Amino acid sequence: MSRRRRAFTLVELLVVIGIIAILIAILLPALNKAREHSRRTRCMSNMRQLTIAWLLYIESNKGKLPGSNTDVNAHPHDWVDAGDGIDALKRGTLWPYVNNWEAYWCPNDRIHYMRTYSMNSWLDGEGPAPVATRLSQLKFPTSTFVFIEEMDPRGYLINSFMVLPYPSAEWVDIPAPMHDRVGLLAFADGHAQQWIWTNPSTWQRTGFNQSVPKTDDLKDLQGWRGSGPWPPGRVP
Numbered sequence: 001m002s003r004r005r006r007a008f009t010l011v012e013l014l015v016v017i018g019i020i021a022i023l024i025a026i027l028l029p030a031l032n033k034a035r036e037h038s039r040r041t042r043c044m045s046n047m048r049q050l051t052i053a054w055l056l057y058i059e060s061n062k063g064k065l066p067g068s069n070t071d072v073n074a075h076p077h078d079w080v081d082a083g084d085g086i087d088a089l090k091r092g093t094l095w096p097y098v099n100n101w102e103a104y105w106c107p108n109d110r111i112h113y114m115r116t117y118s119m120n121s122w123l124d125g126e127g128p129a130p131v132a133t134r135l136s137q138l139k140f141p142t143s144t145f146v147f148i149e150e151m152d153p154r155g156y157l158i159n160s161f162m163v164l165p166y167p168s169a170e171w172v173d174i175p176a177p178m179h180d181r182v183g184l185l186a187f188a189d190g191h192a193q194q195w196i197w198t199n200p201s202t203w204q205r206t207g208f209n210q211s212v213p214k215t216d217d218l219k220d221l222q223g224w225r226g227s228g229p230w231p232p233g234r235v236p
Ligand SMILES: [Zn+2]
Pocket: 040, 043, 044, 106, 107, 108, 149, 178, 179, 184
């Protein structure tokens, strides 16, 4: 008995290729979305780890905050030192509490070498008069941000994240666009949250100290810099 092997015709092959292409087109956006969701979750977990380290430092130092600036020569209690190497992290006061460099870095960060997160400058930092140098001075820790993802046009992060008080319309520093329009922030009570920025000028600037036409996003941060008004969000 003879058996003839049946081969695919060209049309059948093209149909199969077409179906595969359609499946890829349908699945790819979902796959990318799932990947971004996972990176965002890791990023928030990093920020929570750093905030827990911040709280542990405070507990070990009788309520005193770590410095939010990045110059351990001038302020030995600063949380990290300036520089784009791992040594800059190791010289910081938070390193004993979170000694894993990946916790300082957003998984989406393709810009900075070593660190993505900056600390609120009003928490014992470079501001003219800090809102707080001790945890007990914070009236509403749930509404005071400690960490934010920052974009630094110099290529790596230096100093802290400065937000001028309301009603200033000037942005000093730039929230990083690591997750498109979603900004991630961690607060003094230890929680981290996502916040959707409303104005592209918030994260599309390329320089420091710029005024923007709409300042709703700035108002949000002004409400969270540590001196109210509370509850958080937009200043009326
Ligand atoms: Zn991130």
